[in-house]
Amino acid sequence: MQRGNIFDYKNYLYFKLAVILILLGFAAYLMFEPAVGYYGGSWLGYGLGTLSAIMVFWMAWYGIRKRRYRGSGATQGWLSAHIYLGTALTVLVTLHSGFHFGFNIHTLAYGMLLIVVISGFFGNYTYMIYPRLMTENMGEDNLDGLLLRIAEADKLARQIALLMPDDINNTVARACRETSIGIGLLEQLRGFQSDCPSAMAVEQLALMGHDLAVEHRKLYRDLYSIMVRRETLVRRARQDLMYRARLGFWLYFHVPFSIALLVAMVAHVVAVFFYW
């Protein structure tokens, strides 16, 4: 059996810690209601806020810690704590807010935190789902292997098509010439290209096969099966690129917004104690 992943690290140590934190937070929240209603400036609010701020800095430190190959504890453990305590942090910060929101720096900082956490959840999800799907998709291959096989199919298809009528030859040549994989961000995330020349070539070839001269028919069958195989390969390559793009895309939000969160949090604390 695989020895522990980030979720059940040390027998769910950080999960338990997060649950305890959340329960303590809720208990304190329910027991000490300030006379003027829940808000961040009560003693409970300051307590929750300080704890949350420390945790945010600690979460951010993970970004530095994971790039170091020395240091305290396993990176796996750090990530496990990062995930579970980050979830608990969201609850504590919500209690800290006392459910008061408005158009101000305080709610901005909260919103940034939510974006960071939600993108983190998505990242979590991708790491749970996509590695397995990637293996299913690629099997023993890697992307370069796929490309090599596509290139071989190209060469073969073109050789056969040289002997075929112009329209078939052009279609095949165009498919070989113009097929590209993962042009833009959107194609990479969607995992397919709506006007893919390879797929279009297969469609067109299917129509062109009807009125062929007798001597071309066998060649046509070979060509068609090559092109279909080729299109499957192209699709798998795109799929692989899609998984890799999705595995990294959440960081587009997670990282910049956590930087923004740090700045917003500092501004939030400064604002509170400047106009104390």
Added chain:
Amino acid sequence: MIQCLLIKVSYNARGLPVRSYRTMTAEEMTIGRGAECTIHLPDPRIAMHHAVIKRLDDGQPYLVSVNGELNIDGSIRQAIPLTHGTQVMIGPYQLKVEPAPPDVNLAVSLVLANRLPDDFQDLKSRTHEPLQGAFVFKRRLSIWMAAFIMLFFLVLPIAQSLIPQLHSAMTQLPFGFDRVWSPGHVSNAHLHFSAQCSNCHQTLTRKVADQACISCHRDTTPHIVDKALQQRVFKTTRLTLGGVRCAECHREHKAPHPLARQDDGMCVKCHGKIKAIDANTKLPDIHDFDRDHPGFKLSFSTGDAAKTVERIPQTDTARLVEKTGLKFPHSQHFGKVQGPNGIWDVRELSCTNCHRQEGKEMRFKAVSFQRDCQSCHASKLEVGHAANPLRLPHGAEQNVMNALKVNAPKQLAHYSEILKTDGCAYCHEIEGTKKGDSLPWRVVPLNINQDWFSKAHFNHASHRTQKCQSCHNVEQSETSADVAMPDRKSCLRCHSGNSPKAKRIASGCMSCHSFHSHPVQSERLAESLK
């Protein structure tokens, strides 16, 4: 017929051109991918029957397009005359008309100018890395967002506070930069000047000082009437007491939550251990109305001066004697009573027959003879024969005496005696006069207490669903000396302390008491702060 020398140029492994020569003789020479073509060019970019070399009507050899494109100097042509030096692109091949040797009419060279690229490298160049430029994008987004937040939520608000010129310029605008720091809605009362934070937050990093409040609230009175004690108690900013500033109880940025705190926390902070605040105080420690609030004290105005007020505990029943100057048994004015017109005249009296309510808080109008007494007791101001009585006015003794002097001068002394013993004296206390007074006797001036609970406020209106007798026990009262004010126990029947109890309403300090002292008794808070 065309006799053509075809020179095919290819490149060997060392990159040097290799020319192979072939002479052909034909009417037409077809060029194409097809195996049957005279000039066979096996390349997918060439059409099956791409072009043909033939003589046209003018007898000159032309290159004529069939199914493919012919490209000369970037333009696509249908027919190109093959004169010396002509260079034509047939797909990827370059055809050039060379100087013809004497035995042929035409010499052309063909060279594959654009080779097919290597399939794998080509495909690889068209395969993009996932999330290209992610690092740059993330770094750029981080910097922009951080800079935006820092500028608008940190630098500009601070700059506005620190740079006086910017600060004064921003006060002209509806909002300051520091508006984004506001943690919540400002109460309606402060809304019109709340756009400028500095109106209240006068010193950076300092809590809002009382001076900021006092600049508008000049009439606010302090908590303690004694000025020295007020200063001593409230200037102490001990951490345990939270430093009693206005803002400790009046919490702003909490709308729609009320501006003033309604709980007892701040009251109990001092009154729970009152000796720690003022060792000489006679006040007891109080935490909760239900638990340890002492019995009520009633304010009696005693002595001659109307302002002399004595506070007598309700337990001290011996001293709870009201000297109003009236003789009034409540017990005879309640329920079914005998009217003045014979035994069949029975009237039903209730409290409100005489105690008429007044105002929103249901205070009561003073009882008036004309309105409340006369309908039954008119005969007490009638003297003389019953069939034709002399009706005297209710009012100052002098007016009554004057009426007697005018209407019955002969019986003045007789009637005066009747009034002294029965008429006026039926309701009023009568006192003799000193020598030299113009009147033989006078009615004792009335001294009716208006405010029994001078340290608390009570709203009759909010208790109007209750019967008067449930608090004021007057049915058995035989004399007007009785005091019928409810005690703490009767409040506790419906009210509890800080927390609600079964069928009892939670009632904090603020339910009955005000923090700021009565304005008449006290100086302004502004003066005590100086």
